[in-house]
Amino acid sequence: MQATRFPTRAEGLADRMTGFVAHLRLNGMHLGPQETADALAVLAEIDATDADQARRALKVLLVPGAEGWRSFDALFDAYWFNAGRIRQRAANAHVRTQSARPMLWQAHLCPEAGAPEGAGETTPGGGEGEAEGIDGRLIATRTRNLRKRDLRELMDEDSRRAAERAARDLARAIRDRRSRRRHQAHRGADLDLRRVLRASLARGGEPLDLPRKTRPDRPMRLVALCDVSGSMTVYARVFLAFVKGLVAADTRADAYLFHTRLMRITPALRDHDTLRAAGRLSLMAEGFGGGTDIGGALTRFAEGQGAQALNRRSVVIILSDGYCTGTPERLATALARIRRRAGRIIWLNPLLGWQGYAPVAAAMTAALPYLDAHLPANTIAALAALEPHFAKL
Amino acid sequence: MTTTPQADLKRALAAAGYVADDTLVMALHLALTLGRPLLLEGPAGVGKTEIAKALSEVRQARLIRLQCYEGLDAAHAIYEWNYQRQLLAIRADGAGEDSLFSDRFLLRRPLLEAICQAEPPVLLIDEIDRADEEFEAYLLEILSDFQITIPEIGTITATSRPLVILTANGTRDLSDALRRRCLYAYIDYPDRDTELAILARRGPRIEARLARQIVGVVQALRREELEKKPGIAEMLDWAAALAGLGINDLTEDRAALRATLVCLLKTAADRDAAPPELLDRIIGKVA
Numbered sequence: 001m002q003a004t005r006f007p008t009r010a011e012g013l014a015d016r017m018t019g020f021v022a023h024l025r026l027n028g029m030h031l032g033p034q035e036t037a038d039a040l041a042v043l044a045e046i047d048a049t050d051a052d053q054a055r056r057a058l059k060v061l062l063v064p065g066a067e068g069w070r071s072f073d074a075l076f077d078a079y080w081f082n083a084g085r086i087r088q089r090a091a092n093a094h095v096r097t098q099s100a101r102p103m104l105w106q107a108h109l110c111p112e113a114g115a116p117e118g119a120g121e122t123t124p125g126g127g128e129g130e131a132e133g134i135d136g137r138l139i140a141t142r143t144r145n146l147r148k149r150d151l152r153e154l155m156d157e158d159s160r161r162a163a164e165r166a167a168r169d170l171a172r173a174i175r176d177r178r179s180r181r182r183h184q185a186h187r188g189a190d191l192d193l194r195r196v197l198r199a200s201l202a203r204g205g206e207p208l209d210l211p212r213k214t215r216p217d218r219p220m221r222l223v224a225l226c227d228v229s230g231s232m233t234v235y236a237r238v239f240l241a242f243v244k245g246l247v248a249a250d251t252r253a254d255a256y257l258f259h260t261r262l263m264r265i266t267p268a269l270r271d272h273d274t275l276r277a278a279g280r281l282s283l284m285a286e287g288f289g290g291g292t293d294i295g296g297a298l299t300r301f302a303e304g305q306g307a308q309a310l311n312r313r314s315v316v317i318i319l320s321d322g323y324c325t326g327t328p329e330r331l332a333t334a335l336a337r338i339r340r341r342a343g344r345i346i347w348l349n350p351l352l353g354w355q356g357y358a359p360v361a362a363a364m365t366a367a368l369p370y371l372d373a374h375l376p377a378n379t380i381a382a383l384a385a386l387e388p389h390f391a392k393l
Numbered sequence: 394m395t396t397t398p399q400a401d402l403k404r405a406l407a408a409a410g411y412v413a414d415d416t417l418v419m420a421l422h423l424a425l426t427l428g429r430p431l432l433l434e435g436p437a438g439v440g441k442t443e444i445a446k447a448l449s450e451v452r453q454a455r456l457i458r459l460q461c462y463e464g465l466d467a468a469h470a471i472y473e474w475n476y477q478r479q480l481l482a483i484r485a486d487g488a489g490e491d492s493l494f495s496d497r498f499l500l501r502r503p504l505l506e507a508i509c510q511a512e513p514p515v516l517l518i519d520e521i522d523r524a525d526e527e528f529e530a531y532l533l534e535i536l537s538d539f540q541i542t543i544p545e546i547g548t549i550t551a552t553s554r555p556l557v558i559l560t561a562n563g564t565r566d567l568s569d570a571l572r573r574r575c576l577y578a579y580i581d582y583p584d585r586d587t588e589l590a591i592l593a594r595r596g597p598r599i600e601a602r603l604a605r606q607i608v609g610v611v612q613a614l615r616r617e618e619l620e621k622k623p624g625i626a627e628m629l630d631w632a633a634a635l636a637g638l639g640i641n642d643l644t645e646d647r648a649a650l651r652a653t654l655v656c657l658l659k660t661a662a663d664r665d666a667a668p669p670e671l672l673d674r675i676i677g678k679v680a
Contacts, residue, residue, distance in 0.1 A: 030569060045426050046419075047397065056419035064572045066434055066563065069579040193476035201493075205483030311526045312565060340566045 014040060021062070023079045029068050035061070051080070163238075166384035167245030171253070173390040174220045174315055174344075188214030220315045220343065222246050222253045225301065227320030229259045229292035235350045235378055239319045240281070242383050244269045246317075254306060257284065258297035264306065294320060294363060295330030302337040310341040319348045319377070328366035335370035344372040346390075348383070352376035398422060402451070411440070411447035412583075412590045420578040421448060430536050430557035432521075432572065435580035438624015441560040445517035448556070455514040457555070459503035461524035467531065471541060473500045494545035504532075508539055508551035516555040521571075522564045529571055536574055582615055588628065596629050597636035606643045607632050609679030610672075614657060619666055623657040631656040643676050650676075 014036075021036045042061050046053045059072045195211040224243045228236045243255045247269040257263045263284050271277035298318075301307055310316070316338055324331060339345060347367065351357050352374065368374060377383050402425075403418045413421070421444070424431040433441045449456035459470060475498045482493065501509065507516040521529065535541060539551035559575060561567060583591060588608045596604070611628045623631075634653045635643075643650055651669065658664045 032573075035573075042423060042427070045423065046399075052415070053397075053399070053419070056416045057423060059416060060420040060423055060576050060578055063577050063579075064569070065566075065577070066579050069577075194474065197474070197476050197479055197493075200480070200483070205480070207480065308569070313525075340563070 013043070017043075020058075020079050024062060024068075024075060027071070027075055029062065029064055031062060031064075162380050163241035163383075164245035164248055166380055167242055168249040169384065169387050170390050171219065171222055171246060171250050173387045174222070185212055185214040185216070188212035190214070219250070220313050221311075222250060222315050222317060223306065223310065223342075224253070224255045224317045224319065225262075225298070226255065226257050227259070227292060227294065227318075228257050229323075231292065231321055231323045232319075232350070235319075235321075238379055238383070239348075239377075242380065243319070244277075254309070256297075256301060256306065258292075258294070258301075260293045260296070262297040262300045262304075292320070292324050293326040294322070294324040295326035295328070295332075295334055298334035298338065299330060302334050302341075307338060307341055310338070312343045314342045315344045315346060316342045317346045317348060319350075321349060321351050322347075322361050322364035322367065324361070324363035326363075328362040331363050332366040332370065335367055339370050345370060346373045346375065347371045348375055348377040348386075350376070350378040398426075405451040406447050407594075409447040409450040410594050411443060412587055412594060413444070414583075414587065417444070417578055417580065420576055424556060424558075424576050427576070428554055428556075430559060430575045432559045432561065432567075432575035432577050433580055434561045434563060434577070436582065436622065436624065437562055438626045439580045439582055440625050441580055442517065442519055445515055445558045445560075448558070449515040452515065452556070454512060454556070455510060456517060457503050457507045457510075457514050458517045458519060460519045461521050461528070463523055463525060465524045465528050469502055470504050470528065470531075471502050471535075472505045472543060473502065474498055474545075475500050499543075499546075504535055505541055505549065507555040507557075508535075508541065508549065508553075510553055510555070513553040514555050516557045518557065518559045520562060520564075521559045522561040522567060526568065529568055533570055533574065582612075582622070583625065585609075585612055588612065588625070591625060592628065592632060596632040599632060599636050600641060603635065603641055603643070604632070606676070606679050607635065610643065610675055611657065613675040613678065614667065617666060617671070619658070619663045620660050621658075621663060627657050627659075643679075647673070 017039050018036050021031050021039065025031050038061055039058055042057050043054060046057050048054050055073070055076050058076065059069070063069050063072050190213050192211040192213040196207050196209070199209040199211065200207040224246055226236070226239050226243050228240075232239075243265075247253045247255050247266055253266070254264070255266050255269055257265050265281065265284060268277055268280040268284065271280060335345065349364075373389060375386055375389055377386060399415070399418050399422045402422055403413060403415070406413050406418070406421075420431055423429070433444065435441055445458075446456060448454075474494070479493050479498050482498070503516070507514055518532070521532070536557060539554055540548050542548045582588075585608060588611070589604060592599075592604050592608060599607075607628065611623050611631070615622045631653060634656050638649055638653065640646055640649060640653075647669075651672070654664070654667070654672075658667055
């Protein structure tokens with residue numbers, strides 16, 4: 001809890017109330033100046049000298065949801081009775097230490113240009129085996145799969161078109177069939193009586209034209225979160241092409257990269273100049289470290305503006321192998337939060353295509369209950385083959 | 394000593410059969426004095442809907458209820474023209490446009506109904522999280538201006554401001570815009586004493602010892618990992634079932650007790666999660 005000292009020199013109630021609202025805001029409640037004014041107005045309605053009454057009234061007015069409901073009493077005491085605890089100001093701003101592993105992802109994105117700058121920030125020669133649960137099997141496959149491809153190939157016409165086609169087909173396959181509203185249509189089960197009547201007025205009340213209405217299938221909005229950590233390097237190219245396809249196919253789609261940080265890449269992917277897009281992506285990729293903090297990245301997503309735009313007609317697609325340095329609980333909490341807003345969550349896992357792979361990684365086990373589908377995907381062809389699965393969702 | 398308006402409201406609610414805690418009473422009091430909508434959240438079966446009923450009884454106001462569901466649209470929530478009657482009217486007496494779009498052919502749905510009352514009613518918008526986002530946005534407009542525009546007639550302004558109560562189960566997050574317009578109260582399962590008071594007021598006539606046992610078992614079950622925790626309604630059902638079977642002491646007749654558990658545990662998984670040993674342990678504790 002962030003603590004705010006009761007301002008000893010505050011002048012009058014308005015000042016103190018402003019401080020209180022700021023104190024709540026500091027602790028994660030979204031409150032504006034209007035709420036401060038409302039809070040002062042509320043105190044006029046009750047016996048403001050009774051602390052319990054004031055506490056209840058402010059709680060009812062200011063708390064926006066169930067999460068704040070539980071913490072409000074402590075926050076109230078902390079501010080008005082100076083019962084707060086000041087958090088140790090340590091290990092907060094710079095918790096993310098640079099990993100000792102080379103920036104594989106970055107080297108992969110732009111081998112010519114990226115490598116020299118990138119090399120300065122990382123400590124080369126770090127062990128391959130540490131971090132995010134990379135086991136021997138994965139490394140073995142990486143060397144097998146690692147072909148000489150770079151970001152220019154990501155923007156190569158053929159694969160871009162293939163990825164776009166796959167993405168478009170998938171986007172089309174996911175339709176919202178639950179709509180119960182009806183829309184006017186040429187053919188449909190029901191008469192649109194409102195229009196029938198309107199049309200009949202021109203003919204003296206004879207209903208000659210019979211407009212109809214039907215339940216439309218509506219496209220779902222896709223939001224893709226693509227893992228580009230070290231363990232995903234091999235697949236990042238395919239996935240990025242796919243994500244680019246998704247974003248290009250649908251103007252409402254949204255895309256993010258994550259690693260230890262989360263980054264919105266939709267504007268970069270929408271750039272029509274493919275070379276400039278590649279440059280922008282490379283710039284964004286810079287500064288990426290080694291480990292994957294899926295839980296942290298998803299938490300930031302769930303807290304940010306991106307999640308605000310989610311609704312029941314959104315599908316969140318997570319492209320990741322599920323190897324995570326964060327705690328599984330954090331991942332589960334973040335997914336639960338996204339779950340409450342989004343219609344579906346689909347996890348595309350490149351490892352799932354492997355024979356004998358079982359999602360035993362702690363993060364994956366924690367995530368499974370929140371997923372509508374956990375599907376294999378490692379090439380564009382494999383992604384295209386998912387269409388029937390998507391149609392079933 | 395208790396002469397505050399909140400205390401009066403609390404007593405009135407209790408007289409109407411609703412046992413409310415102080416925070417909830419404050420929420421209702423502020424909703425009444427400030428004229429703002431009140432959003433109630435909480436698990437299923439804690440009496441969110443009952444509040445609106447009790448409040449309408451206290452205020453002697455009409456209760457208008459709008460049950461939300463997925464795909465709820467303006468035609469079902471606000472107004473609709475009675476097309477069949479309109480067509481008939483055209484054919485039968487050649488009604489002109491003025492008379493066609495008159496009050497006679499207007500079907501008032503709950504929201505329009507609520508703002509057209511002479512006396513302010515209680516408007517209950519139940520399970521708002523089941524309706525889709527479009528409807529939520531539409532509701533915002535009505536809740537802030539209390540007016541509805543019908544193209545054929547014009548704008549209808551509220552004759553009285555209804556007291557709006559919204560309930561949500563948390564099946565999805567509500568938009569911040571809606572939350573900011575509402576006062577908020579989270580209703581949790583009641584504590585032991587409150588639940589005993591509710592049972593005494595709403596339940597069948599039973600002995601105090603049995604009441605304590607019933608509440609004890611239900612409270613203990615809520616602490617278990619259940620899919621669907623028993624709410625107040627389930628507790629009252631169970632009490633009625635036990636009273637109907639003539640059971641006076643839970644420790645006496647274990648078989649009948651297990652048979653009546655269908656009132657409390659409503660999924661197969663939950664029935665498995667509460668094996669006889671667990672029940673014996675719980676009853677041993679509360680007896």
